[in-house]
Amino acid sequence: MLTTDTLIATPGPTEIPHRVLLALARRPTNPDLDPDFFKRYDEVRVMLARMLGTSKGNVVVWVGEAMSGLEAAVANLTVNGDKVAVLSNGVFGDAFADLVVSYGGVPIIHKVDYGKVLDPDKVKAFLRSEAREAELVTMVHCETPSGTLNNLKDIAAVVKSEGKLLIVDAVSSMGGTEVNASWGVDVVIGGSQKVLNLPSGLTILAVSDEAWERMEKVSYRGFYLNIRLWRDVVERMEFPYTHSEPLINGLLESLRMIEEEGLSNVYARHRAISRGVVNAVEVMGLRLVPESEEYSSPTVTAFYTPDGISEAKVREGAFKYGVLIAGSWGPLKGRVLRIGHMGYTASLNMMTNAVVALAKALNDAGYRVKVSDAVEAFLNGVGL
Structure with a gap:
C-alpha cells in the first residue's frame, strides 16, 4: 500500500473530524454521579431538539447502535395482534416488518421497487384501504442500500391526516437533510455513526406527546429497550444504566460543529x-x-x-x-x-x-x- x-x-x-476525536479522547469521570455529565447530556438534547423540531424533553440519547432504537420503537408501541402499516421501498423498510412480527404485531406492507420512492397519494390510498385498521405506520427516510430519499414531510402529513402514529428510521438522513418531528413524526430514530460522524454506539430518539401516551398504555415490560425509563433522566439525575461519556462528549462536539456552520x-x-x-x-x-x-x-x-x-x-x-x-x-x-x-x-x-x-x-x-x-x-x- x-x-x-x-x-x-x-x-x-x-x-471522524479531528475536533470530535479530541472530544472522544477526553478523560472520563463517572457519568452516573458527575453533575457536569448530566449538563452535557442535556446540552446535547437541546441541540438535537433544535435540529429535529421538537422539545428537549422529547429527546432521548441512549447507549446502543441505532438498530436498538428501531426495535425499541416497535416494542414500546406495539401490542400482540396490532396491525402495523409498513411502508417500504428498500431493505430497511422491509426489516420493519420483521420487527413487527417479533413483537406480536401483524405487518401490512405497502411495497414499491427499490429504485422508486414512496408516493404520498398511493400511501394515502393504502392507509384508507388495506391498512385502515392500523394505528401505527413505519417508514425509512433514507434507504442507504439503494440510495433513495423518501418525501418525509408529505408522507407524515398523510399519516397524520389518517389519525395514525408514524415511526421513522432517519438513521442515514438525520443531520444531512431536514428531519422535522413537527411535520407529524411520532418517533424519529437516528444513530451516531452516520452524518454525526461518531463511532457506532448511540441511538437518538425524538418522541411525540402522542407516542409517549401510547407507550404508557402499551406498558412495555422490558428493561434495556424501555424508552419510558429515559423520559426524565436529567430531572432525576439518574440513568437506567451507565451511559457512554466519551460518545456523549463526541456527540456534543459534533453538534456544536453543525451549529457553527x-x-x-x-x-x-x-x-x-x-x-x-x-x-x-x-x-x-x-x-x-x-x-x-x-x-x-x-x-x-x-x-x-x-x-x-x-x-x-x-x-x-x-x-x-x-x-x-x-x-x-x-x-x-x-x-x-x-x-x-x-x-x-x-x-x-x-x-x-x-x-x-x-x-x-x-x-x-x-x-x-x-x-x-x-x-x-x-x-x-x-x-x-
Whole structure:
C-alpha cells in the first residue's frame, strides 16, 4: 500500500473530524454521579431538539447502535395482534416488518421497487384501504442500500391526516437533510455513526406527546429497550444504566460543529456534494439505482456496477487507492456500489479523492473511463 490514512467513503460508519476525536479522547469521570455529565447530556438534547423540531424533553440519547432504537420503537408501541402499516421501498423498510412480527404485531406492507420512492397519494390510498385498521405506520427516510430519499414531510402529513402514529428510521438522513418531528413524526430514530460522524454506539430518539401516551398504555415490560425509563433522566439525575461519556462528549462536539456552520449551510453542502458525485457517476456511464436523480439521497449515492465487472474487485481497487467504498445489501448485494457523503465526508476534498479512486478502480477492473472527465463532472456538479 502506498497510502497512509484510508478515506472512509461509506454510508456509515464515516470519517471522524479531528475536533470530535479530541472530544472522544477526553478523560472520563463517572457519568452516573458527575453533575457536569448530566449538563452535557442535556446540552446535547437541546441541540438535537433544535435540529429535529421538537422539545428537549422529547429527546432521548441512549447507549446502543441505532438498530436498538428501531426495535425499541416497535416494542414500546406495539401490542400482540396490532396491525402495523409498513411502508417500504428498500431493505430497511422491509426489516420493519420483521420487527413487527417479533413483537406480536401483524405487518401490512405497502411495497414499491427499490429504485422508486414512496408516493404520498398511493400511501394515502393504502392507509384508507388495506391498512385502515392500523394505528401505527413505519417508514425509512433514507434507504442507504439503494440510495433513495423518501418525501418525509408529505408522507407524515398523510399519516397524520389518517389519525395514525408514524415511526421513522432517519438513521442515514438525520443531520444531512431536514428531519422535522413537527411535520407529524411520532418517533424519529437516528444513530451516531452516520452524518454525526461518531463511532457506532448511540441511538437518538425524538418522541411525540402522542407516542409517549401510547407507550404508557402499551406498558412495555422490558428493561434495556424501555424508552419510558429515559423520559426524565436529567430531572432525576439518574440513568437506567451507565451511559457512554466519551460518545456523549463526541456527540456534543459534533453538534456544536453543525451549529457553527449553520443547519441550512450543512444541508446545502450535502446537496451540492451529492449532485457532484451523481454527476461523476453518470459521466462514467454508470447507472444510478434510484430511477430518477431527484430520488437520490444527499447522503449516499448508489449505482450499479457495469456488466461483467466484479463489484468486489472495484471495491478492492478503490481501497488500493486509499478509499473505502461500500457494496449493498439484500437483492442489491453484489450488483451495486455505494459512496457515502455524510457529515464530514460531504466535502470537496474527500469526494474528489473518492471519485478518482472509483475511476481508477474501474479502469483496473477493465471498464474504461477517463479519470479527468469524472473529476471535471464532479466539480461541475458541485457548482465549481
